[in-house]
Amino acid sequence: MTARALLASPTPPALAAAAELRAAYEWVPIEEAEQVVALGGDGFMLQTLHTMLERHRILPVFGMNLGTIGFLMNDWRLEHLDERLARTKPFRVSPLSMTATTVGGEQHILPAINEVSLLRETRQTAKLEVTINDRIVLPELIADGMLVATPAGSTAYNLSANGPILPLGSALMALTPISPFRPRRWRGAILPEKTRIAVRVLEADKRPVSAVADQREVREVSQVDIAIDHNRDLTLLFDPEHALDDRITMEQFIA
Incomplete structure (x- = not known):
């Protein structure tokens, strides 16, 4: 049997479910596990x-939803866990790597599984210069910000900003502006995952911008470099009837 570790959110429903699972199945510490x-x-x-990425020990993860939406999770059930895990469908998720340089010259390298977003910090709009593979493609984007999303993250913040839904396994990234003012007709781009994206903040002292990798923020950035990091691919496990690729596809038909 595959050695499994159990992790739970510190919320009452998740902790109660964890207690039931610990009583019903065998578990090992995370350091000895082959699966989570x-x-x-x-x-x-x-x-x-993110904890796995930081500790450089990446294991397949089977999530069960004890939260609100649970887009990345399977349904919660106590029964037949061994059989469910034996039938799971694995999905590879390639994270983004964000290198954010601040106005003061500090550099922060952070992973992002859903998206990297650049957001204005004050009432004034951000002015951004966008470079693709060392070629300037937008000399000046005036907007509340912009984001770069993976296929797994394309149905999250990216979709709320009117970005495209990307099929899992499409080897694409979405480049999506947030409330753009100029150029008026530019609504974003779909890029091959090998693309290297650089965003330079224009007038960074006057119009400060923060960069956010999923939930981790770096404030007052001057430049942000973004690329897919295939050296740290993640694996999510899903019930065959509840697979992530189906969910992403069906999001396109939800009114």
Whole structure:
């Protein structure tokens, strides 16, 4: 049997479910595990995956939803967990790597599973210069900000900003402006995952911008470089009838 570790969000429903699972099945410490079962919502799943990336020990994760939406999770059920795990469908998720340089010259390198977003910090709009593979494609984007989303994250903040839904496995990224003012007709781009994206903040002292990798923020940035990091691919496990690729596809038909 595959050695499994159990992780739970510190919410009452997740902790209660964890107690039931601990009584019904065998578990090992995370350091000895080959697989992880995570209980909580999408936020806890992202937290679990980020912890793995930081500790450089990446394991397949089967999430069960004890949160709100649970887009990255399976349904919660106590029964037949061994059989469910034996039938799971794995999905590879490639995170983004964000290198954010601040106005003061500090550099922060952070992973992002859903998206990297650049956001204005004050009432004034951000002015951004966008470079693709060393070629300036937008000399000046005036907007509240912009984001770069993975296929797994394309149905999150990206979709709320009217960005496209990207099929899982499409090897694409979405580049989406947030409330753009100029150029008026530019609504974003779909880019191959090998693309290197650089965003320079124009008038950074006057119009400060923060960069956010999923939930981790770096304030007052002057430049942000973004690329897919295939060296740290993650694996999510899903029930065959509740698979992530189906969910992403069906999001296109939800009114």
